[in-house]
Amino acid sequence: MKIDIKTAKKINLLLILFIVNLIPMIIRFSFPMHKDATKIWGSFINIDFYSYYKMIFFLTTSFFLLITFLKYVDQNGIKNTNYYYPIAIYSILVVLSSFMSEYKEIVIKGFPDRYENIFVLLGYLLLVVVAINVIDDQKSFKLILKALFISAFILAIHGILQFYNYDLFATEFGRDLITPDGLEFFVDRLSFIDRRVIYSTMYNPNYVGSYASMVGILVLGLYFSSQKRKRLLLLGIFSILLFAFLIGSRSRAGYMGFIVGIFILLFMQRKFLKNHWQRIIVIFTAFSLVFITMNARSLDSIFSDVLFPKTETEKYLEEEILPPITDVSSENDRLNLATAEAEFDIIMDSDQIEVLAKKPIKVYNSAKEVAEIIFKGYANHSFQVNDQENYIVWNYGGKSAQFHNRDDQIFMAGMHNNLYPLVEAESWGFEGYERLGSSRGYIWSRTIPLLKDTILVGHGPDTYAMYFPQDDVIGKLKFFSTPKMIVDKPHNLYLQIAINTGIISLIALLWLWGKYLLSSFFLFYQSKLNSWQDRLGSSLMGAVSAYLVAGFFNDSVISVAPVFWTLLGLGISLNSIVEK
Incomplete structure (x- = not known):
């Protein structure tokens, strides 16, 4: 079948339109099977609503996009640009890390709840290449942006209703809408989040933050630079939404990306805004009213943890946290547990468990199989002792840890109740600041030592969870609520790339992103925004920057990343038009 250039271009545009419009909104019940991930995930089956079908739709659309793009290139040729070099390097390293990976199934299928496999990562790059070559006129740009804005508008309305506990998907109609016939039983047993927070169709509120900051900055930039009154009003309302x-x-993370994006917009569009400063006052007043109305956290609590972090000791002294855990160790059958204000010496021999402390104790229910021990003066501490099965549970505030004696060696129950020796994992940096960014400091400190094995080639797409020290039960107990949790992501886009596809692949992407941002800066920083290219170019620069800043605290995810890579492709294409 022969396709002419115009038809091939239209099909390419239509497929990109589908990706940016539909993928963020897809939510559908599925239960894909996994084998390699079982030792971490704990089950062959993963009940998923938010990622699996997004991945399926994205790969299907990308397949047809590749075919029609090759048809287009065959007749029209391919644009000459240096951006292909970092794209090619990253693509090669994605393939190499996949080929050399120990976990081939995860590389091909993706990890549960994430599904950014080898084909998805290559699909992201395909989006950039197609956008550079096919989206080359104002009409094409408008078409893609309109599709994105329609999707963002629907998601924003749904998210705001969700914030006020009017979630469509929590209703019987909504559950039927996202569930295949015959599987209603599973969905009826699931509880949807109901705590005044927006997770929308993206599963995690942090991903909403990445999406909303990126698209929000794009719309805000077009609002700031709008030349028409009607469009100014519509873009202003959309920005507020x-x-x-x-x-x-x-x-x-989303807040920080948004704020950085605002500073970039104000600088890049300063010459135009000097004569239109009123629209800045109007929109920031509206933002303030929204912030107050939605009863958001104070600015101090939002940013102080990241911009002005406190040590564990400082947080304890200021009564922000319970006295931190200072020691969890054992020697033969003796277990030592210590916090900043208490210390317990526990003897766990073969037939009896004895808890020793400086202050007297009371024992309740001692006649029963499990005895509860309460310490006077230590209201946050209690123990449940089972002499018959030789284990003890330590409850400390909201934390809980279970210790077992096996052949005169003490273990702690970790993920899936597996028993792990009391050995702390290798760490680097963030000592005393492990709670930084909701304990991201802990995750990063345990992730950085892994980089020595991924300098040239990574462990494979989506394999991060398989290499994180999940057996670090002491670290998890100290800095999370339970040692049983699974760390399946680094909460950092750059560490995610460095572990999965290698440090050199990360350098390639930094080259790609840095080249685009520098190009945008030099093209638009003196602009008076007289052309649509200048107005859109500075807005795209702000949007890409917002996503990359949020990426310091968030990961790449199939719900959001296709939109980012499309906007990056649009920005590169637009810059090439302006340069000519």
Whole structure:
């Protein structure tokens, strides 16, 4: 079948339109099977609503996009640009890390709840290449942006309703809408989040933060630079809606990306805004009203943890946290547990468990199989002792840890109740600041030592969880609520790339992103925004920057990343038009 250039271009545009419009909104019940991930995930089956079918739709659309793009290139040729070099390097390293990976199934299928496999990562790059070559006129740009804005508008409305506990998907009609016939039984047993926070169709509020900050900055930039009064009003209302969407996510990463994006817009569009400063006052007043109305956290609590972090000791002294855990260790059958204000010496021999402390104790229910021990003066501490099965549970505030004696060695129950020795994992940096960014400091400190094995080639797409020290039960107990949790993501886009596809692949992407941002800066920083290219170019620069800043605290995810890579492709294409 022969396709002419115009038809091939239209099909390419239509497929990109589908990706940016539909993928963020897809939510559908599925239960894909996994084998390699079982030792971490704990089950062959993963009940998923938010990622699996997004991945399926994205790969299907990308397949047809590749075919029609090759048809287009065959007749029209391919644009000559240096951007292909970092794209090619990253693509090669994605393939190499996949080929050399120990976990081939995860590389091909993706990890549960994430599904960014090898084909998805290559699909992201395909989006950039197609956008560079096919989206080359104002009509094409408008078509893609309109599709994105329609999707963002629907998601924002749904998210705001969700924030006020009017979630469509929590209703019987909504559950039927996202569930295949015959599987209603599973959905009826699931509880949807109901705590005044927006997670929308993206599963995690942090991903909403990345999406809303990126698209919000794009719309805000077009609002700032709008030349028509009617469009100014519509873009202003849309900006307020997306800001409410962002605020409702309560994502500090999204907030920080949005704020950095605003500074970039104000600088890049300063010459135009000098004569139109009133629109800045209007929109920031509206933002303030939204912030107050939605009862968001104070600015101090949002940013102080990241910009002005406190040590564990400082947080304890200021009564922000319970006295931190200072020691969890054992020697033969003796277990030592210590916090900043208490210390317990526990003897766990083969037939009896004895808890020793400086202050007297009371024992309740001692006649029963499990005895509860309460310490006078230590209201946050209690123990449950089972002499018959030789284990003890330590409850400390909201934390809980279970210790077992096996052949005169003491273990702690970790993920899936597996028993792990009391050995702390290798760490680097963030000592005393492990709670930084909701304990991201802990995750990063345990992730950085893994980089020595991924300098050239990574462990494979989506394999991060398989290499994180999940057996670090002491670290998890100290800095999370339970040692049984699974760390399946680094909460950092750059560490995610460095572990999965290698440090050199990360350098390639930094080259790609840095080249685009520098190009945008030099093209538009003196602009008076007289052309549509200048107005859109500075807005796209702000949007890409917002996503990359949020990426310091968030990961790449199939719900959001296709939109980012499309906007990056649009920005590169637009810059090439302006350069000519």
